[in-house]
Amino acid sequence: MAVAQANPLRAGLRVERTPEPCVVVIFGATGDLTRRKLVPALYSLAHERQLPPNFALVGVARRDWSDDEFRREMRAGVERFGRNMHPAIWESFERHTYYCQSSFDDPDGYARLKERLASIDRERGTGGNRVFYLATGPENFLEITRNLSEGGLINRADTGPWTRVVIEKPFGHDLVSAQRLNRSLLSHMLRERQVFRIDHYLGKETVQNILALRFANVIFEPVWNGTYVEHVQITVAESVGVEGRAGYYEGAGAIRDMVQNHMMQLLALVAMEPPTHFDADAVRDEKIKVLRSVEFPGRSVGEWTARGQYGPGTIAGASVPAYRQETGVAPDSGTETYVSLKLLLNNWRWAGTPFYLRHGKRLPKRITEVAIAFKKVPHMLFRDGAASNLEQNVLALRIQPDEGISIRFGAKVPGANVRLRSVNMDFLYGVAFGADPADAYERLLLDAMLGDQTLFIRRDEVEQAWSIVSHVMDGWGKLLPISSPNYASGTWGPEESDDLIRRDGRAWRRL
Numbered sequence: 002m003a004v005a006q007a008n009p010l011r012a013g014l015r016v017e018r019t020p021e022p023c024v025v026v027i028f029g030a031t032g033d034l035t036r037r038k039l040v041p042a043l044y045s046l047a048h049e050r051q052l053p054p055n056f057a058l059v060g061v062a063r064r065d066w067s068d069d070e071f072r073r074e075m076r077a078g079v080e081r082f083g084r085n086m087h088p089a090i091w092e093s094f095e096r097h098t099y100y101c102q103s104s105f106d107d108p109d110g111y112a113r114l115k116e117r118l119a120s121i122d123r124e125r126g127t128g129g130n131r132v133f134y135l136a137t138g139p140e141n142f143l144e145i146t147r148n149l150s151e152g153g154l155i156n157r158a159d160t161g162p163w164t165r166v167v168i169e170k171p172f173g174h175d176l177v178s179a180q181r182l183n184r185s186l187l188s189h190m191l192r193e194r195q196v197f198r199i200d201h202y203l204g205k206e207t208v209q210n211i212l213a214l215r216f217a218n219v220i221f222e223p224v225w226n227g228t229y230v231e232h233v234q235i236t237v238a239e240s241v242g243v244e245g246r247a248g249y250y251e252g253a254g255a256i257r258d259m260v261q262n263h264m265m266q267l268l269a270l271v272a273m274e275p276p277t278h279f280d281a282d283a284v285r286d287e288k289i290k291v292l293r294s295v296e297f298p299g300r301s302v303g304e305w306t307a308r309g310q311y312g313p314g315t316i317a318g319a320s321v322p323a324y325r326q327e328t329g330v331a332p333d334s335g336t337e338t339y340v341s342l343k344l345l346l347n348n349w350r351w352a353g354t355p356f357y358l359r360h361g362k363r364l365p366k367r368i369t370e371v372a373i374a375f376k377k378v379p380h381m382l383f384r385d386g387a388a389s390n391l392e393q394n395v396l397a398l399r400i401q402p403d404e405g406i407s408i409r410f411g412a413k414v415p416g417a418n419v420r421l422r423s424v425n426m427d428f429l430y431g432v433a434f435g436a437d438p439a440d441a442y443e444r445l446l447l448d449a450m451l452g453d454q455t456l457f458i459r460r461d462e463v464e465q466a467w468s469i470v471s472h473v474m475d476g477w478g479k480l481l482p483i484s485s486p487n488y489a490s491g492t493w494g495p496e497e498s499d500d501l502i503r504r505d506g507r508a509w510r511r512l
C-alpha cells in the first residue's frame with residue numbers, strides 16, 4: 002500500500018519541518034533580489050523559528066563590503082521590505098551573517114569562500130551542508146557553478162554533507178540555451194536532485210492552494226474537465242512598468258518574462274491530473290504531461306496570439322510614460338509588454354476546451370486570476386426571459402491581491418415572479434485565516450534547505466515550457482515586429498487581443 006507522506010496540503014495544517022544545519026550562500030548578495038526578497042524571507046523564517054538552530058548566511062558579491070556593511074544593508078532591507086522586524090531577533094540573526102567579497106570568475110575568491118565556510122562549520126556546527134543561491138544575472142549561472150565545482154565546494158555524492166544550488170530565472174532565453182545550460186550543469190557538476198530551479202509563483206500560498214482546492218475536495222474535480230468547463234482564462238495583470246529593469250526586459254519581453262515560467266506553471270497546476278502522491282516527482286510528472294499536451298490552435302501564431310506594447314497613459318490618476326520612453330529602452334523598441342494566447346490541450350480531460358492566457362504591464366491594476374468558465378445547463382427550465390440575465394457559472398481563483406476564491410452562480414431574485422440573476426459566493430484568505438500569506442520566497446527557501454523539490458521546476462518542465470514559448474517567438478519572428486505602441490497605459494491591452502478571444506464568441510473577463 003502506498004504510504005501518504007505528511008504534508009501541509011493534505012493535512013490542512015502547516016506541518017512544522019526544520020531543516021538540517023546548513024549555510025545559505027547567496028551569490029549576487031548586493032543585488033535587489035537579496036535585499037528585497039531573500040534576506041527578508043530568511044529573517045522571517047528565523048522569526049518563525051523555522052531555521053535550523055545551526056544556521057548561517059553568507060553573501061558573495063563583487064562590491065567591497067565588510068561583514069558589518071552587509072549586515073547594515075540587509076537590516077535596512079528587512080525593515081523596508083520584510084513583514085516582521087524585531088530588533089532582538091534580527092541581532093541574533095545577523096551574528097551569523099557574513100560577507101565574502103569576490104568576483105564570480107576569480108578562483109582565489111572561491112578558495113577564500115571555502116575557508117570561510119569551513120570556519121563557519123567549526124564555529125556554528127553547520128556540518129558542511131550548503132545551499133548556494135544564484136541570485137545573479139543568468140550569464141553568471143554556469144561560471145559560478147563551474148567555479149564551485151572546481152573549487153571543491155560541491156559534493157555530488159549521496160553520502161556526506163549535501164550541496165544544493167538554487168537557480169533564479171531566467172533559466173535560458175530560449176529552448177536551445179535552456180537545454181545547453183541543463184546539459185552543462187548536469188554533465189559532471191551537479192545531479193538533478195541538487196538543482197532547484199526557482200519559480201516564485203509556486204511559493205505563493207494561493208498557487209499551492211490550486212492543488213488543495215482540486216485534490217482535497219470532492220465537489221470540484223468531477224466537473225473539472227471539458228465535459229463541463231467551457232473555457233479557462235488565466236490573467237496576470239500588472240500596473241507597474243519595467244521598473245528600471247530595461248536592460249533585462251528589452252531582451253526578454255512579456256513572453257519570456259512571465260509566460261514561459263509563471264503562466265505555464267499556473268496552466269500546469271490547473272490542468273494536471275491528480276498525482277498519486279504529494280511528492281516532487283509525482284507532482285512534476287503530472288505537470289509535464291500537461292505541457293507536453295499543449296497544442297497550437299492554428300498554423301500561424303498570428304491567429305492565436307496577440308502582442309502589445311504600452312504607450313503613455315494614466316494609472317491610478319498618475320501619468321506614466323510609454324515603454325519606449327523608459328530609461329534604457331530603445332526609442333524604436335519592438336519588445337512586447339503584453340501578450341495573450343489561446344492554447345489547446347490535446348488530452349482526454351481537456352480536448353476542445355480553450356485556455357486563454359494574457360499578461361501585460363501597465364494595465365489598470367495588479368491582479369492575477371484563474372477563471373474556470375462552465376458550460377450552460379443541458380436544459381434551461383426557466384424560460385420566457387426569466388434567465389436572460391444569467392451568466393455562465395465561473396469559479397475564479399484570485400491568486401493576488403485580495404487572495405480568495407469566488408463562485409458565480411444563478412439565484413432567484415426575491416419576489417413573486419421567477420427571475421434569475423447571477424450572484425457571487427466569496428471566500429477570502431485574509432478573513433478565513435486572519436493573516437496575510439507569507440512571502441513566496443520563505444516557503445521556497447525553506448524547501449530548498451529541506452531538499453524538497455516539489456515546488457521547483459524539473460529539467461524536462463523548463464525545457465518543455467521553452468519549447469512552447471520558442472514556437473511562439475519563432476512565429477512572431479516571421480511576422481512584422483511591433484512598430485508602435487498599441488495600447489495606452491492604464492487600459493486592458495491591445496485591440497487585437499480582444500479580437501483574439503472575440504473570434505471565438507467570448508470576451509476577456511472584466512476585472
Ligand code: BG6
Pocket residue numbers: 170239258259
Ligand atoms: C517576475 C518578473 O518574475 O515576476 C517581473 O520578472 C514581474 O517582471 C514579477 O513583475 C511579478 O511577480 P509578482 O509576485 O509581483 O506577481
